Amino acid sequence: MTFPASIREASSPSPLLSVEDLTVRVGPEPDAPALIENVSLSIAPGETLGLVGESGSGKTTTGMAIMRLLPQALDRGMHGRILYQGDDVAAMDAKQLSGVRGGEISMILQDPMASLNPVFSIGSQLKEGLRRHATGEGSLHERAVRALDDVRIPSPEARLANFPHQMSGGMRQRVVGAISLARAPKLLIADEPTTSLDVTIQYQFLELLKALQQRLGMAMLFITHDFGVVARMCDRVAVMYAGQIVEEGPVRDIFRRPAHWYTRALLDSVPTVNSSLERLPTIPGSPPHVGARPQGCRFHPRCANAQARCQEPPPITGAGTGRAVRCWFPLDSERTIA
Amino acid sequence: MSAPILSAEGIGRVFSVRHHGRQHSLHAVTDVALALQPGRTLGVVGESGCGKTTLNRMLLMLDTPTTGTVRFGGTPLAELSKAQRQEFRRAVQPVFQNPFSSLDPRMWVGGIVAEPLSTIPGLTRKDIDQRVGEVLEAVGLRAADAKRFPSEFSGGQRQRIAIARAIASRPRVLMLDEPVSSQDISIRAQILNLLKDLQDEYGLGCVFISHDLATVRFMAHEVIVMYLGRVIERGAAAAICTAPSHPYTKALLAAALPPDPDAPPPELPPRGELPSPLVPPGGCAYHTRCPLAMEVCARIRPADLAAPHGGSAACHLLDPELAQ
Numbered sequence: 001m002t003f004p005a006s007i008r009e010a011s012s013p014s015p016l017l018s019v020e021d022l023t024v025r026v027g028p029e030p031d032a033p034a035l036i037e038n039v040s041l042s043i044a045p046g047e048t049l050g051l052v053g054e055s056g057s058g059k060t061t062t063g064m065a066i067m068r069l070l071p072q073a074l075d076r077g078m079h080g081r082i083l084y085q086g087d088d089v090a091a092m093d094a095k096q097l098s099g100v101r102g103g104e105i106s107m108i109l110q111d112p113m114a115s116l117n118p119v120f121s122i123g124s125q126l127k128e129g130l131r132r133h134a135t136g137e138g139s140l141h142e143r144a145v146r147a148l149d150d151v152r153i154p155s156p157e158a159r160l161a162n163f164p165h166q167m168s169g170g171m172r173q174r175v176v177g178a179i180s181l182a183r184a185p186k187l188l189i190a191d192e193p194t195t196s197l198d199v200t201i202q203y204q205f206l207e208l209l210k211a212l213q214q215r216l217g218m219a220m221l222f223i224t225h226d227f228g229v230v231a232r233m234c235d236r237v238a239v240m241y242a243g244q245i246v247e248e249g250p251v252r253d254i255f256r257r258p259a260h261w262y263t264r265a266l267l268d269s270v271p272t273v274n275s276s277l278e279r280l281p282t283i284p285g286s287p288p289h290v291g292a293r294p295q296g297c298r299f300h301p302r303c304a305n306a307q308a309r310c311q312e313p314p315p316i317t318g319a320g321t322g323r324a325v326r327c328w329f330p331l332d333s334e335r336t337i338a
Numbered sequence: 339m340s341a342p343i344l345s346a347e348g349i350g351r352v353f354s355v356r357h358h359g360r361q362h363s364l365h366a367v368t369d370v371a372l373a374l375q376p377g378r379t380l381g382v383v384g385e386s387g388c389g390k391t392t393l394n395r396m397l398l399m400l401d402t403p404t405t406g407t408v409r410f411g412g413t414p415l416a417e418l419s420k421a422q423r424q425e426f427r428r429a430v431q432p433v434f435q436n437p438f439s440s441l442d443p444r445m446w447v448g449g450i451v452a453e454p455l456s457t458i459p460g461l462t463r464k465d466i467d468q469r470v471g472e473v474l475e476a477v478g479l480r481a482a483d484a485k486r487f488p489s490e491f492s493g494g495q496r497q498r499i500a501i502a503r504a505i506a507s508r509p510r511v512l513m514l515d516e517p518v519s520s521q522d523i524s525i526r527a528q529i530l531n532l533l534k535d536l537q538d539e540y541g542l543g544c545v546f547i548s549h550d551l552a553t554v555r556f557m558a559h560e561v562i563v564m565y566l567g568r569v570i571e572r573g574a575a576a577a578i579c580t581a582p583s584h585p586y587t588k589a590l591l592a593a594a595l596p597p598d599p600d601a602p603p604p605e606l607p608p609r610g611e612l613p614s615p616l617v618p619p620g621g622c623a624y625h626t627r628c629p630l631a632m633e634v635c636a637r638i639r640p641a642d643l644a645a646p647h648g649g650s651a652a653c654h655l656l657d658p659e660l661a662q
Binding site: 277283 | 525580589595611
């Protein structure tokens, strides 16, 4: 989202990552359908930015684009700048990219079984990452044991010889965490890292991730659809809908005073243990497909407050310090949290 | 209270499995009792490996308990006559988690929705078409959608098709196994409201299986919480989901992250992992993860004790003599 310059400076003096007007089209043609459009975001060192949205909103595409891991056709349809410590990742060649990936910027994906290779032991997969990390004391083996110990895997020494299928889902995801963090990245892109885990295991993994983040002073882009996870993990949130960021701001502001009608409606539709509702407030319809996104405000066909003007692309307004919303008629009221 | 439509007494299911070359008995479900009244929803809460899917299959007569009895309208399932079995198939309908695998991609939506109607003798083609149109409209789709394939629908719409199929034969019981877990948040609320509306309209008894206490609080009247195959707590939904007595339910509650950045830290945060169900811990099965475990918990399995919320929980801490 393009902020007015003054706000951008006030919220993050020198961002670690700054994505500017990132657009990803299905192909190089200028009229190819766009998966994401004019996405702008910035992350300060040590900060956690949440990227929330429903499936198909473009959150994973954004994460993959920052890592330059999009399929070739999409990578060719990518425009915009991805400034990591001032260097443009979008313009890097393969050699430069391999210096950034895994070392400076790392990633954790949803399904640990898909991230790990089933035919290699945990130890060999972990050492593969560690071998490339020059700094660090002790032998490779000692460092691998320490890395597993850091993610609280019991008897790490013995576990190194295990294969992924011999571990539980929660343990596998912690191994993925150990591999991702082996080279002490400055930025971690976590794409729904706990969605495949049971709730009690999710809780522990999030706590672990938080502790490791503090120790390493690492920034995170946390991609999720779960507002509970956002509330627990993030400093700031960007809400995505149909390929665009529709609202951004500090996490408390977004929950207390959502300015976009979509954010508000989405927050209200989540049941909580403390609310005794007979019916849940709903958003009619379902999110549009990539090829069939409406003109103007992408949300207007489902919006409770849609008006004639919403057929035109809405302006982005800063609703307060560090806040921005893409809406003609932003909300300005307190939301009570049940 | 009226007679239960579906009930279970002390049901258990033991599977015989080979693991590392040795024969083991896996107790997937042990000693579960429940009763489902018309118009009421029973929530079944638990994480993977707690036995909720096996319980679901036994209540659907897709699997036979190794111990105990499931009754349909008072009659044990094993003693149902052929006609009564057919009536059971009509009256008890499932909705599964993933509508991408629960709908046959090569069948028309009309054919999918009409399938349970084959349990009703004497229906004409016209009756069937009419009923299919009715239920598709009841779940918020159009009657004309019967002529389309599942692949033409989004995830939320597919789950509506699965629900239309479930209610087509005018059932008395819906078995809902995580029906919204695979759905987007803006779709979840729609589906949950729809299920509640249908329940009110048809007086359905529902079993709602979920790992999410917030959703269960919204849907269910009574709740049972399962851990390693046993019911460890039961009671009214509002009580169980806000002020549970069992440390495991408290851990589940803590893990249900509230969508509120200012929520206070939980009383008993979850810790540890699920032990292998092949070698379940002795005594209380939860003692290996319980922050409040006492010496007795490893030795003696706690009985169901009366809990402050009016229900019961299987925890030694509720025993005044042991808990001092």
